[in-house]
Amino acid sequence: MSDLHDLVRPQLDALVLEPGRPLVVTDADEVLFFFLEGFEAYLEDHGHYLDLTSFALIGNVKVAGSGAMATAEAAAVLLDGFFRERTAIMKAVPGAAAALAALSLRAQIVVLSNLPDWAREAREQALELNGMAFPVVVNTGLKGAAVRHMAERVAAPVFFLDDIPRNHMSVAMAAPQVMRLHFVADGRLQKLIGPAEHCTHRVDDWIEARRLIEAELDRLGY
Ligand SMILES: [Mg+2]
Incomplete structure (x- = not known):
């Protein structure tokens, strides 16, 4: 199990998270944007x-x-x-902004994205331009440690979306209680890869992702 990276820890320390409120941790590339x-x-x-x-x-x-x-x-x-x-000019995945806007009524949203730190501002611009101005945490390496850290702080249901199977494995090991949605936006990539071994659901569109998350929140009484 990996520890929190030195570049990630200060960002998480600075991140405002509300204890007791559900959390959606979403990847950006191939989930919010067509990478x-x-x-x-x-x-x-x-x-x-x-x-x-x-x-x-x-x-x-x-x-x-x-x-x-x-x-x-x-x-x-x-x-x-x-x-x-x-x-800054990547194309957004259809339905992502609408789904996150709806989910943000019941949950806090964090974008956990692996990209060079100097590209953060451009990513934030693209998110804002596409109606998804949520906090960005620039991750490096696998995502389990960062998700576990955030999950411990919120102590409420947590949902994780990512296209990369090894991130699902990492989160499954670090924070097994997290619902893990394996999301692949690109139609050709969808055909090249089956459900990640360590995901809880494979879902490739935001209407279904939102439905699954809301159903789980309903089930848990949030
Ligand atoms: Mg990705």
Whole structure:
């Protein structure tokens, strides 16, 4: 089980959380925003493409023309460039803002997102632009420790949404009481990956996600 990262702890210390009020912890990329689609467009503008043969994104970057696999260094530079240039203008997932607005009447919402710290402001701009101006915690590594920390503070039902299976495993180990929704926004990625082994539900649209969360809140009397 991982401990809270030094870059994450001060953000959580500064985060306002209301004890006793349910909490929805949502990922951003491929849950609130279409990451794959945006990254793919950026790659095409920079002489590369994504050969989407598996759920891995960065491992599938290829050079346009030759079809050669991009080196890990080149792929990392491209990902960095994408975050730098396009984080603020990513396309929002339909229904996300409406679902979160409805859920925020009954729960507090936190966006827990792995991205470079310097991209935080751009991410906040994109969230605001799309009607989702909720607090952002920039995470690094797996998410279990951060979710456990927040869950302990609220001592109320907690819901976690993410597209990456290993984050579900991490949260399942660190905070098993949390309801874990495996959410994959992109239609092609949905077909490449089944339900995460450690999720409690696989759900790929926000109407269903909201319904599941509200049903659980009803069941628990919140
Ligand atoms: Mg994600």
